[in-house]
Amino acid sequence: MKMNGARIVLECLKREGVDTIFGYPGGTVINLYDELFSFKEIRHILPRHEQAGVHAADGYARATGKVGVALATSGPGATNTITGIATAYMDSIPMVILTGQVPTALIGNDAFQEADIIGITRPCTKHNFLVKDVKDLAVIMKKAFYIARTGRPGPVVVDLPKDIQIAQTEFEYPETVDIRGYKPTVEGHPRQIEKAVAMIAQAKKPVIYVGGGVILGNASEELTTLAKQLDIPVTTTLMGLGSFPEDHPLSLGLLGMHGTYYANMAVSHCDLLIAVAARFDDRVTGKIASFAPHAKIIHLDVDPTSIKKNVRVDLPIVGDVREVLTQMLKVTDAKNKDLAAAKEGFASWKAEIDEWKSKHPITYRQTGSTIKPQYVIQRLRALSDPDAIVATDVGQHQMWTAQFFGFTIPRTLLSSGGLGTMGFGLPAAMGAQAAFPGRQVIAICGDGGFQMNMQELATMVQNRLDVKIVILNNNFLGMVRQWQELFFDKRYSSTCMELPIDFIKLAEAFGAVGLRATKVDEVDEVITKGFATKGPVLMEFKVAREEKVLPMVPAGASLTEMVLAS
Amino acid sequence: MRHTIAVLVENEFGVLSRVVGLFSGRGFNIDSLTVAPTNDESLSRITVVTRGDEQIIEQITKQLNKLIDVIKVIDFEAENAIEREMVLVKVNAEEQSRAEVLRIADIFRAKVIDVTPKSYTLEATGTPAKVSAMIELLRPLGLKELVSTGPVVIGRGAKGWKG
Ligand SMILES: Cc1ncc(C[n+]2csc(CCOP(=O)(O)OP(=O)(O)O)c2C)c(N)n1
Numbered sequence: 001m002k003m004n005g006a007r008i009v010l011e012c013l014k015r016e017g018v019d020t021i022f023g024y025p026g027g028t029v030i031n032l033y034d035e036l037f038s039f040k041e042i043r044h045i046l047p048r049h050e051q052a053g054v055h056a057a058d059g060y061a062r063a064t065g066k067v068g069v070a071l072a073t074s075g076p077g078a079t080n081t082i083t084g085i086a087t088a089y090m091d092s093i094p095m096v097i098l099t100g101q102v103p104t105a106l107i108g109n110d111a112f113q114e115a116d117i118i119g120i121t122r123p124c125t126k127h128n129f130l131v132k133d134v135k136d137l138a139v140i141m142k143k144a145f146y147i148a149r150t151g152r153p154g155p156v157v158v159d160l161p162k163d164i165q166i167a168q169t170e171f172e173y174p175e176t177v178d179i180r181g182y183k184p185t186v187e188g189h190p191r192q193i194e195k196a197v198a199m200i201a202q203a204k205k206p207v208i209y210v211g212g213g214v215i216l217g218n219a220s221e222e223l224t225t226l227a228k229q230l231d232i233p234v235t236t237t238l239m240g241l242g243s244f245p246e247d248h249p250l251s252l253g254l255l256g257m258h259g260t261y262y263a264n265m266a267v268s269h270c271d272l273l274i275a276v277a278a279r280f281d282d283r284v285t286g287k288i289a290s291f292a293p294h295a296k297i298i299h300l301d302v303d304p305t306s307i308k309k310n311v312r313v314d315l316p317i318v319g320d321v322r323e324v325l326t327q328m329l330k331v332t333d334a335k336n337k338d339l340a341a342a343k344e345g346f347a348s349w350k351a352e353i354d355e356w357k358s359k360h361p362i363t364y365r366q367t368g369s370t371i372k373p374q375y376v377i378q379r380l381r382a383l384s385d386p387d388a389i390v391a392t393d394v395g396q397h398q399m400w401t402a403q404f405f406g407f408t409i410p411r412t413l414l415s416s417g418g419l420g421t422m423g424f425g426l427p428a429a430m431g432a433q434a435a436f437p438g439r440q441v442i443a444i445c446g447d448g449g450f451q452m453n454m455q456e457l458a459t460m461v462q463n464r465l466d467v468k469i470v471i472l473n474n475n476f477l478g479m480v481r482q483w484q485e486l487f488f489d490k491r492y493s494s495t496c497m498e499l500p501i502d503f504i505k506l507a508e509a510f511g512a513v514g515l516r517a518t519k520v521d522e523v524d525e526v527i528t529k530g531f532a533t534k535g536p537v538l539m540e541f542k543v544a545r546e547e548k549v550l551p552m553v554p555a556g557a558s559l560t561e562m563v564l565a566s
Numbered sequence: 567m568r569h570t571i572a573v574l575v576e577n578e579f580g581v582l583s584r585v586v587g588l589f590s591g592r593g594f595n596i597d598s599l600t601v602a603p604t605n606d607e608s609l610s611r612i613t614v615v616t617r618g619d620e621q622i623i624e625q626i627t628k629q630l631n632k633l634i635d636v637i638k639v640i641d642f643e644a645e646n647a648i649e650r651e652m653v654l655v656k657v658n659a660e661e662q663s664r665a666e667v668l669r670i671a672d673i674f675r676a677k678v679i680d681v682t683p684k685s686y687t688l689e690a691t692g693t694p695a696k697v698s699a700m701i702e703l704l705r706p707l708g709l710k711e712l713v714s715t716g717p718v719v720i721g722r723g724a725k726g727w728k729g
Contacts (some may be wrong), residue, residue: 114691122580122583123587124633127634130579145635180576180637181575181576181634181635181637182634303632304628304631305628305632308621308624309624
């Protein structure tokens with residue numbers, strides 16, 4: 001059938017199974033919006049800022065595993081998406097971002113609302129496309145989704161000049177794509193897998209170190225089975241939380257800068273580190289030279305560039321994480337005598353770890369009536385649904401959530417790990433809520449980051465996205481204040497938020513409900529009431545202002561040089 | 567260590583900026599870079615000369631391979647490859663030095679492609695080592711201008727794309 005480019009875009013989205021997009025109109029996408037007006041298969045949500053629209057699509061993608069889709073007009077609309085795209089890129093989130101562009105004939109002329117978005121997004125996308133002929137449009141859309149979702153996922157930008165949206169052509173959606181320069185490895189090399197199993201059989205003190213790739217690659221079940229079968233302790237990165245149940249005795253929780261004492265000790269003393277879809281970020285490794293100094297390292301990743309980028313690796317395995325773990329599970333079962341023998345040896349290692357666990361558990365002290373932020377996180381866990389989705393912003397509250405919430409289900413923690421983007425939490429929660437209207441979605445924010453995208457309260461109220469917003473209000477840019485306290489002699493340069501905002505009135509101004517707790521005995525009441533109230537609810541907790549996130553490995557120090565909670 | 571890397575890419579809009587952007591964004595060196603279409607019209611071939619230890623070169627080749635528009639990357643080893651570059655060089659050629667310039671040109675089988683009363687312009691092709699040896703001899707006579715293609719490289723015998 002013959003149709004215009006705008007309609008083709010929507011038909012392609014439909015065929016990719018897209019049911020929701022987050023977009024903001026403007027001159028160069030007005031044709032697309034005109035088609036959307038009568039296109040009932042796709043729900044369009046209008047955020048109040050394009051950055052939030054991209055974060056929302058990102059949250060949607062993280063929560064569902066599907067490709068998130070955002071739409072923006074050319075020029076300022078497109079440039080507003082950059083932080084969102086870069087955030088998704090750093091965390092390998094599958095997304096397609098559609099941007100309007102000035103008509104083909106005007107490109108390069110400094111036309112009204114022209115920006116070279118292909119040039120601008122080149123370093124923060126997995127790939128990008130400028131559509132120059134409407135005949136290529138369907139194929140490009142197909143490629144964009146294919147690239148976004150396969151291999152190591154990532155955001156893909158498709159730039160759509162206005163004339164392409166208007167031009168007519170025969171629409172036919174390709175069934176398959178073949179991109180000769182893009183062939184992600186799926187299966188792990190059998191010999192490497194054999195070697196890995198042999199290394200595990202030789203080990204006395206193994207640790208599994210899990211990254212976000214296990215969640216992105218839907219391999220949590222395989223990972224959990226493998227760890228339990230081999231009886232090997234598991235530590236995860238921020239992005240990996242939820243891949244292995246934190247209430248299991250083998251769980252060591254988070255590692256790295258704000259990781260647990262026992263996870264960091266285990267990594268520093270292990271003789272075999274099995275890195276699964278993790279990328280050895282500097283927030284995880286601390287000082288590289290003293291990272292896992294006694295360990296042989298096995299590194300499993302779908303992206304060959306991740307391997308040996310930061311640390312030496314003794315055994316690389318390139319492949320899809322779920323596929324490779326499945327391959328491993330075939331040879332690690334009870335029939336493997338060498339492994340059975342090795343497993344018995346792990347007992348003393350686990351006892352050593354248990355000692356570390358009891359010596360320095362993750363802890364804080366709730367004294368007096370001032371609310372400790374960690375207490376709020378624990379109460380949120382206790383009072384929320386078991387499958388509640390938690391989106392965090394960036395800062396202290398993010399780390400306390402990682403330390404104290406106790407994630408047991410993949411895709412229930414949505415957090416900006418790689419880029420560390422303040423302003424991410426609220427819109428990401430909104431996107432997850434759009435995907436799962438029936439599930440509890442909680443946004444945990446600091447008072448600083450909340451203000452970076454608080455306009456989205458309007459979107460939530462308008463679209464009945466009933467996110468429960470939690471603000472841990474310390475009236476500081478807390479994480480930066482913590483660094484200033486520890487490393488800059490308490491010179492709190494520009495981290496005190498001075499102006500006390502009435503967040504309750506703010507929520508009410510948008511038509512949402514606001515609740516506040518100022519004393520510890522009000523916490524449960526506010527949470528219970530907040531969860532029971534229909535519609536978006538903002539819960540403000542006035543918390544101890546100068547509480548620190550501990551343990552902490554100072555930037556550039558070794559993982560064993562932790563500042564511990566007293 | 568100096569490496570000459572050949573990159574076969576889709577002959578498409580923006581490909582060069584992806585490759586160059588990768589080098590600048592990740593802090594890799596580019597000593598020289600040449601690019602032109604190949605016998606297959608849909609493909610271009612980039613030859614890039616870079617430097618780095620083993621780990622950096624491994625990252626460079628992996629990162630190049632990761633680009634969607636890159637089809638193949640070969641990090642050529644000197645013994646399996648033939649490398650050539652071309653230079654055009656304008657040298658002072660006044661009374662005393664005119665004969666000397668011609669003598670050097672002759673030794674290196676360079677061609678004189680432009681003559682004025684004050685200068686000769688030479689065209690020379692060869693391995694980077696040969697070309698730079700010639701330049702060093704010409705330099706004391708007064709180099710006015712030097713332009714180089716940077717090396718291109720091709721595998722010996724069966725080495726290369728289809729070997
Ligand atoms: C967009 C952006 N700007 C600046 C920073 C640097 N930064 C990291 S944490 C932080 C403080 C966050 O304060 P708040 O949102 O109040 O959360 P808290 O740390 O108090 O929990 C800042 C400024 C950032 N991560 N992102």
